[in-house]
Amino acid sequence: xxxRERFVEHRSPQHRPRRAAYALPTLFTAGNIFLGFFAIxxxxxxxxxANAGNLGFNQFFEAAAIAIxxxxxxxxxxxxIARMTNTVSDFGREIDxxxxxxxxxxxxxxxxxxxxxxxSPDLTKHIDSRLCxxxxxLFLLCGAVRLARFNVQTNPIPKNPGRPDRKYFIGLxxxxxxxxxxxxxxxxxxxxxxxxFWSVLWLLMLAVIxxxxxxxxxxxxxxxxxxxxxxSPMTLIFIAALIYLVWIYPQPVLLAIAFTYxxxxxxxxxxxxxxxxxxxxxxxxxxEHQVG
Numbered sequence: 001x002x003x004r005e006r007f008v009e010h011r012s013p014q015h016r017p018r019r020a021a022y023a024l025p026t027l028f029t030a031g032n033i034f035l036g037f038f039a040i041x042x043x044x045x046x047x048x049x050a051n052a053g054n055l056g057f058n059q060f061f062e063a064a065a066i067a068i069x070x071x072x073x074x075x076x077x078x079x080x081i082a083r084m085t086n087t088v089s090d091f092g093r094e095i096d097x098x099x100x101x102x103x104x105x106x107x108x109x110x111x112x113x114x115x116x117x118x119x120s121p122d123l124t125k126h127i128d129s130r131l132c133x134x135x136x137x138l139f140l141l142c143g144a145v146r147l148a149r150f151n152v153q154t155n156p157i158p159k160n161p162g163r164p165d166r167k168y169f170i171g172l173x174x175x176x177x178x179x180x181x182x183x184x185x186x187x188x189x190x191x192x193x194x195x196x197f198w199s200v201l202w203l204l205m206l207a208v209i210x211x212x213x214x215x216x217x218x219x220x221x222x223x224x225x226x227x228x229x230x231x232s233p234m235t236l237i238f239i240a241a242l243i244y245l246v247w248i249y250p251q252p253v254l255l256a257i258a259f260t261y262x263x264x265x266x267x268x269x270x271x272x273x274x275x276x277x278x279x280x281x282x283x284x285x286x287x288e289h290q291v292g
Contacts, residue, residue, distance in 0.1 A: 026078075028075075028078035028081065030099075032074050032096075033098075036103030039064040039103070042061070043061065043110050046064065055192055057189050057191055061114075061190035064107070064111050065182040068103065068107055068179070069182045071175075072176075076175070097151055100147055101144055103178070104143060104175050105140045105143040106140060110136075111181060112181050115193065116193045116198075116203070117199055117202070117203070118192070119194055120193055120194055120195065121194070122195075122196040127200065131203075138207065143178075143213055145213075146171055146173075171213050171214060171215050172209065172217075172262060176262060177213055177262075179261075180262055183254045183258040184205075187251040187255040215265075217265045217268065218269075219265045220261075
């Protein structure tokens with residue numbers, strides 16, 4: 001018996017899912033909201049800890065980054081479980097979008113500003129402080145716009161359409177954008193940035209990520225990947241090796257995974273431009289030969 005069949009009310013003539021089945025993906029969404037709330041609280045605690053003169057390793061910033069990273073995983077599970085149990089609903093989509101704004105919009109934006117800007121004293125000598133606020137806010141705004149566009153568009157068309165048998169995201173998904181922020185903070189031992197040059201690069205990266213979220217560039221979607229389908233031995237070996245690397249080298253491996261996914265959209269877009277530039281033009285039509 002499959003997972004979908006277990007949650008079906010067989011007494012119903014329409015074979016509707018059981019009422020308890022609708023609560024399962026909602027619980028994952030609620031956990032996603034809690035992780036965002038937890039990350040915001042830990043960011044505030046990390047700011048107070050650093051203001052007290054502790055500008056080294058910050059356990060609160062690390063906890064906030066880990067919470068956002070765990071939320072990325074749970075966000076992918078709630079939608080997948082809803083599809084597996086046939087409990088996809090408009091209510092679930094709406095609450096999932098609201099959860100994403102909190103966990104992948106507000107939480108990483110607050111963490112990005114607090115960790116990368118607030119404790120760089122010489123930054124305001126080179127950049128107006130209002131610009132720092134603006135870039136952090138634009139990260140949040142672009143994420144909200146990305147979610148709104150995803151909710152209203154039923155069949156978006158990317159600038160560089162891919163294979164019709166594969167699914168793509170239009171623009172960088174907001175969980176991936178939040179994963180970049182969390183991975184960088186975690187990889188840097190959660191030590192706040194104090195040199196203005198690194199803070200400027202950090203703000204530029206936030207601006208680029210915001211642009212990628214509202215762009216129409218396509219990113220690979222893993223929604224068509226079936227978890228219960230049998231896998232080849234090489235696939236299992238690759239997954240096991242990746243899990244082992246994450247376990248023993250979590251900081252560099254998670255950072256590499258996050259940046260690799262963000263770079264895929266740029267590579268796909270650049271590849272489309274190059275192919276169109278060097279594509280051979282179609283041959284001119286042959287003149288018609290009239291008879292008689």
